[in-house]
Amino acid sequence: xxxxxxxxxxxxxxxxxxxxxxxxxxxxxxxxxxxxxxxxxxxxxxxxxxxxxxxxxxxxxxxxxxxxxxxxxxxxxxxxxxxxxxxxxxxxxxxxxxxxxxxxxxxxxxxxxxxxxxxxxxxxxxxxxxxxxxxxxxxxxxxxxxxxxxxxxxxxxxxxxxxxxxxxxxxxxxxxxxxxxxxxxxxxxxxxxxxxxxxxxxxxxxxxxxxxxxxxxxxxxxxxxxxxx
Numbered sequence: 001x002x003x004x005x006x007x008x009x010x011x012x013x014x015x016x017x018x019x020x021x022x023x024x025x026x027x028x029x030x031x032x033x034x035x036x037x038x039x040x041x042x043x044x045x046x047x048x049x050x051x052x053x054x055x056x057x058x059x060x061x062x063x064x065x066x067x068x069x070x071x072x073x074x075x076x077x078x079x080x081x082x083x084x085x086x087x088x089x090x091x092x093x094x095x096x097x098x099x100x101x102x103x104x105x106x107x108x109x110x111x112x113x114x115x116x117x118x119x120x121x122x123x124x125x126x127x128x129x130x131x132x133x134x135x136x137x138x139x140x141x142x143x144x145x146x147x148x149x150x151x152x153x154x155x156x157x158x159x160x161x162x163x164x165x166x167x168x169x170x171x172x173x174x175x176x177x178x179x180x181x182x183x184x185x186x187x188x189x190x191x192x193x194x195x196x197x198x199x200x201x202x203x204x205x206x207x208x209x210x211x212x213x214x215x216x217x218x219x220x221x222x223x224x225x226x227x228x229x
Contacts, residue, residue, distance in 0.1 A: 002117060003027045003045060007037030007063065008052040008079065017050075020106055021113070034058025041067045046074055048116055053080040053091075061094060068095040075116040079104075092159065098179060115179065130165060132225040133211065135204060137161075151203050156181060160196050164213060164223040171216040197221060 004026050008014040011032070018028050029046070031037035035057035041049060049067060053060035064076060077098045078091050091099055097119075098112055128140045136145045142158055144151045153161070159181045164172060174190040182188035197213060206212040214222045 001025070001027045002047045003029065004048045004050065004113070005029045005031065005037065005040055005046045006050045007031040007034065007041075007055065007060070008050070009033055009055045010052070016106075017109070020110065024110060024113075026113075034060065034063045037063050038066055042070060044071060048113065049074055049076045050113075051076060051078055053078055061091065064091065064094050064096060075119065077112060077116060089155070092181075093155075112179070115176065119176065119180070131228040135212075137165075146204060153200075153203065157196055157200050157203075160193070161200055164221060165227070168223050168227060171222045172220045174220040177220060193220075 002025075004021060006014065006017055006021070006028055008017065008030075009032055014030060014032070018030055021028050029040050031040055034055040037051065037055070038058060041063070051060040051063055055063075058066075060078060060080070064078070067074070067076065072095070075097045076095065077100060078096045079100050079102060080091075081102045098116055100109060100112060128138065130137050130139075134147050137143070139162060142153075144153055144158070160177065163177060163180050174193050177193055178188055178190070182192070197215075201207065201210065201213060204212055210224070212223065212225045214224045216222050
């Protein structure tokens with residue numbers, strides 16, 4: 001059974017989310033504050049973690065950071081009343097996988113949960129450093145080199161490339177990319193993805209015929225280069 005940790009200090013909201021998640025067949029562990037959330041998260045064994053940002057004892061971002069010291073792979077969704085771009089950027093940089101701003105609809109919440117669980121099952125664990133063709137990437141230090149030359153990538157370009165590399169030879173839907181890299185930001189569209197892919201290809205020298213990122217018509221994109229062992 002899928003096991004989910006929900007750390008949320010608003011009792012009514014927590015009760016509602018737990019009830020509906022259990023109705024979907026998930027095994028739910030509840031935490032009413034950040035400290036209790038950390039005590040349970042540290043023990044591990046969860047398939048998904050859902051964290052409110054504003055919690056007593058330990059805020060959600062601090063809890064997110066601590067969880068990532070013991071588990072770099074468990075998907076984490078952040079719940080927050082904040083909606084500024086900077087808040088989301090900080091969360092994603094610290095290792096969040098998705099962001100949902102209150103108030104939100106139950107249908108969207110459950111859809112995000114299912115998408116994260118599905119994505120985690122299909123995602124290949126990624127090393128901190130990878131190589132393909134004449135390109136080397138250090139994910140921990142946000143560094144990309146082609147040959148002996150450093151290449152500057154924006155944060156979103158870097159996260160988008162990393163997201164595709166985590167799914168080698170697998171067609172990835174544009175809507176899924178928007179959720180993972182842009183957090184369903186209202187001004188981000190599928191055209192935004194296309195523009196970033198074009199920039200990535202240009203910087204990596206991935207011109208026609210594409211040897212790194214392949215376009216999958218009506219779906220999205222696929223990372224096709226062979227990763228070196």
